[in-house]
Amino acid sequence: MVRYTLLRLMVFFGCLLFFWLVGLRRPDQQVFLLLASAGASVVLSYFMLRRQRDAFAERLASRVRQRVVARRPAHGVDEEAEDAELDQPAGPPDG
Numbered sequence: 001m002v003r004y005t006l007l008r009l010m011v012f013f014g015c016l017l018f019f020w021l022v023g024l025r026r027p028d029q030q031v032f033l034l035l036a037s038a039g040a041s042v043v044l045s046y047f048m049l050r051r052q053r054d055a056f057a058e059r060l061a062s063r064v065r066q067r068v069v070a071r072r073p074a075h076g077v078d079e080e081a082e083d084a085e086l087d088q089p090a091g092p093p094d095g
Contacts, residue, residue, distance in 0.1 A: 004056050007049055008049065011044050012038065012041040015036070015038075015044065016034075019033050020033065024036070
């Protein structure tokens with residue numbers, strides 16, 4: 001995740017530098033400089049960082065699967081508990 005975030009930041013600052021060099025330097029253009037850099041970096045990151053994003057998503061999905069498997073009770077545990085409960089002698093009748 002850290003690697004992907006650093007790559008996204010590098011793309012953003014690359015876009016920022018590009019638009020600054022193109023001529024968006026005046027103080028009244030700073031907001032446009034930031035918005036243009038953010039928009040361009042989103043589009044570029046979507047295409048350029050697809051492999052890293054897919055790898056990160058796969059690692060995340062793998063962790064989720066492992067946690068689900070770890071929390072799932074072992075097969076037959078519920079059935080054994082029910083059988084043990086049914087095998088116990090009945091208590092005194094309510095009356």
